[in-house]
Amino acid sequence: MTAAPGRRRDALRPFARTRLxxxxxxxxxxxxxxxxxxxxxxxxxxxxxxxxxxxxxxxxxxxxxxxxxxxxxxxxxxxxxxxxxxxAERQVLAALHARRHRLREVIEAREALEVKLAGLAAKRRTDHDLAAIDAALDGMSRDIEGGGRGVAGDEQFHAAVTAAAHSGLLARLMAEISELIRESRVESLSQPGRPRESLDAHRKVADAIRDGDSAGAGAAMAAHIEAVSDVALLRDE
Known part of the structure; x- marks a missing residue:
């Protein structure tokens, strides 16, 4: 392929030293x-x-x-x-810098909302809600077994837990930050080994919800969010 006029052909040259x-x-x-x-x-x-x-x-x-x-x-x-x-290159780089700061706030919001939602789900879930949670777990498992990251199944699981809480206001708040959560979800599930770890954590949350254990469901969700918040973007480099 012919390079565009005036552009460097050494764009993929090796780095002279380790960089961010x-x-x-x-x-x-x-x-x-x-x-x-x-x-x-x-x-x-x-x-x-x-x-x-x-x-x-x-x-x-x-x-x-x-x-x-x-x-x-x-x-x-x-x-x-x-x-x-x-x-434009400048647009992408500016967005990356902003995302680092935004991601911390998204994690804080998830901790505030989803721990409460999991606890409510354990109290209010119906058989239909449990079936939706199990379907999400099955879908995520199949995707991971096939070599995928389980992003869609992860999103489906958290949506099913939110629905099982039967709280209209909390559901609307989650919807408001859904796109920002998707960014953190993709970032997290791209970490080596993270998809299977997240699936296991989801199962612990689901078990507590099924057992009607509100405190256990909240604790399991809190532990899960803390684990998935360990992403490369927020680590010291």
């Missing part, structure tokens, strides 16, 4: 423009990117997740990273 993942995001965006890639095109596989950039696959994965959350790419199991949009 935001700089890798910048390099990948530069690569997209340099190579004249369009919506629907694929980025090179993670292994190839890691080799060309002389960084770990974990670092590449983190950068791809950042681009996925911003809507630049769609990471599909078996297909790799497919370009969805090509925004």
């Amino acid at each position: 993942y935001e700089q890798l995001v910048e390099r990948l965006l530069d690569h997209i423009h340099t190579e004249g890639l369009k919506v629907g095109d694929r980025l090179p596989p993670e292994r190839e990117l890691a080799a060309q950039l002389a960084v770990s696959r974990a670092t590449v994965s983190q950068a791809l997740v950042a681009l996925e959350v911003q809507g630049v790419i769609d990471v599909r199991h078996g297909d790799g990273a497919v370009i969805r949009d090509i925004p």
Whole structure:
């Protein structure tokens, strides 16, 4: 593919030293423009990117997740990273910096809302609610077994718990931050081993709800949110 006029052809040159993942995001965006890639095109596989950039696959994965959350790419199991949009580089980098601060607030909101919702669900759930929770767990399990991250099943599970609480106001508050929660969900479930850990935590929450154990359901949800809040974006680098 012919490079666009006036652009560098060394966009995927190795780093001279270890850098933050935001700089890798910048390099990948530069690569997209340099190579004249369009919506629907694929980025090179993670292994190839890691080799060309002389960084770990974990670092590449983190950068791809950042681009996925911003809507630049769609990471599909078996297909790799497919370009969805090509925004201005400055726009993406500014959004990444803002997301770090926003993510902390989203986690705080989840702790306040979802722990209460789990406790209420244990008191108010119906047989229909339990069936919806079990369906979400089954769907997430199948996705993970197939090599996926379980994002849709994770979202379905938390929605089912929210519905089982039968609190209209809390449900509306959750809906208000649903898109922000999705960002944190994608970030979390992209961590190595996290999908199975989250599935196990979901099952503990579900068991407590089924048993009518309000305190246990709240405690299990609190432990789950604390665990999934451990994401690379918020760690010291």
